[in-house]
Amino acid sequence: MVKVAISYCAECGYEPQTLALADSLMRTFGSKLSAIELIPWFDGTFEVSVDGELVHSMRRDGGFADPDAVSLAVRERLAAKASA
Amino acid sequence: MGITPDRFQQGLSYEAWKAQMTRNRERFEENERDAPLTEQDLAAFRALPRPLHVMVLAEDWCGDVVANLPLLGRIAGETRKLDLRVFLRDQNLDLMDQYLNEGTYRSIPVFAFFDDEFREIAVFIERPRSVTELRDRKRREIYASDAGFGSPADPIDALPEDVRQRLHDALVKMRTETKSFADREVVRQLRELVTRAPAGRG
Numbered sequence: 001m002v003k004v005a006i007s008y009c010a011e012c013g014y015e016p017q018t019l020a021l022a023d024s025l026m027r028t029f030g031s032k033l034s035a036i037e038l039i040p041w042f043d044g045t046f047e048v049s050v051d052g053e054l055v056h057s058m059r060r061d062g063g064f065a066d067p068d069a070v071s072l073a074v075r076e077r078l079a080a081k082a083s084a
Numbered sequence: 085m086g087i088t089p090d091r092f093q094q095g096l097s098y099e100a101w102k103a104q105m106t107r108n109r110e111r112f113e114e115n116e117r118d119a120p121l122t123e124q125d126l127a128a129f130r131a132l133p134r135p136l137h138v139m140v141l142a143e144d145w146c147g148d149v150v151a152n153l154p155l156l157g158r159i160a161g162e163t164r165k166l167d168l169r170v171f172l173r174d175q176n177l178d179l180m181d182q183y184l185n186e187g188t189y190r191s192i193p194v195f196a197f198f199d200d201e202f203r204e205i206a207v208f209i210e211r212p213r214s215v216t217e218l219r220d221r222k223r224r225e226i227y228a229s230d231a232g233f234g235s236p237a238d239p240i241d242a243l244p245e246d247v248r249q250r251l252h253d254a255l256v257k258m259r260t261e262t263k264s265f266a267d268r269e270v271v272r273q274l275r276e277l278v279t280r281a282p283a284g285r286g
Contacts, residue, residue: 037241047239060237062185062191
């Protein structure tokens with residue numbers, strides 16, 4: 001199983017993008033995820049990590065995370081764990 | 085690059101922009117009220133030979149928009165020399181993609197200044213480089229001050245909650261302490277942009 005964490009800027013009002021991404025992950029992966037952690041942060045942050053690996057950062061990559069790209073990262077992590 | 089007069093008129097007035105905000109309006113208006121404008125700043129804009137059209141790309145969820153657009157709005161209101169029209173970035177990507185930050189990022193706010201024949205004369209994107217550099221340096225200093233913070237490149241969720249709280253407090257303090265510098269730099273850059281541009285010369 002894989003854990004996804006989404007750290008979002010609460011004062012910026014990034015809740016809709018955060019919830020949309022969480023919703024997409026829930027529907028795509030269901031019980032293959034061990035947890036989806038939502039972390040209210042600030043300072044224009046929108047970060048997504050998969051098992052502790054940063055896969056998207058607004059500061060680093062610009063903009064919000066593409067749900068398809070996050071799903072791909074989760075799939076790759078699941079596949080890596082399955083083959084380990 | 086640019087915008088036609090007809091398209092420009094389709095943008096929101098500054099007041100209409102504020103009226104449609106769904107978040108951050110209180111902070112936006114506080115920043116407008118507290119804008120650190122000097123008489124010299126306002127005189128520089130009032131000295132423009134003709135009003136400039138300013139196309140603004142913005143969204144109300146963006147911290148740089150909430151910080152910087154109120155400064156431009158206050159200048160426009162005080163001097164009557166800037167005709168602002170605001171376009172929501174996500175509904176106007178054709179405009180946005182003409183003004184990509186570093187040719188890549190859809191950074192906002194964008195303030196594009198046009199003369200009365202809609203020739204583009206200057207562009208402001210996101211925030212002054214000096215502000216980014218100062219805050220990046222301060223951020224690195226904060227991370228270096230406490231081994232528990234790890235690296236700025238590490239994900240927030242990797243930190244234990246008590247460490248996360250300490251980091252949060254330190255970053256908030258830094259942002260508060262750098263706000264007046266950031267506001268002054270924005271005003272300085274806007275003033276330089278419009279007064280150096282050909283249409284800004286009397």
